[in-house]
Amino acid sequence: MHFAPGDRLRLARRIAGRFPVTGAANISVRDLLFRTEAANHQYLFTVDYTVGVIRGKMGRSCVAGFSEPVSRGSRAVPPPPSLLIAPPTLTGPAAYEHVLRKLQPSPD
Numbered sequence: 001m002h003f004a005p006g007d008r009l010r011l012a013r014r015i016a017g018r019f020p021v022t023g024a025a026n027i028s029v030r031d032l033l034f035r036t037e038a039a040n041h042q043y044l045f046t047v048d049y050t051v052g053v054i055r056g057k058m059g060r061s062c063v064a065g066f067s068e069p070v071s072r073g074s075r076a077v078p079p080p081p082s083l084l085i086a087p088p089t090l091t092g093p094a095a096y097e098h099v100l101r102k103l104q105p106s107p108d
Contacts, residue, residue: 007045074087
């Protein structure tokens with residue numbers, strides 16, 4: 001996997017509309033791990049966001065990821081990826097490992 005400390009692939013803009021936290025704002029991506037495996041791109045990252053209004057805003061973060069098909073030279077718009085979120089009880093490497101396991105295709 002490759003690492004980027006910031007959102008060099010501009011994923012925050014792509015996940016903002018599908019982020020499952022109601023009222024989340026100021027969504028940003030950091031600590032990005034990414035790779036291309038077989039016919040899929042896989043992304044793992046930490047999402048920072050705020051919730052609340054005016055004076056009650058609180059900063060939160062979680063580990064998330066998604067996989068999407070490689071579309072080399074295709075003009076077709078791929079369907080939006082499903083965003084996987086690690087359970088809030090997991091932190092650090094365990095959260096990244098959990099999401100990575102969920103991204104792996106199941107053996108048939």
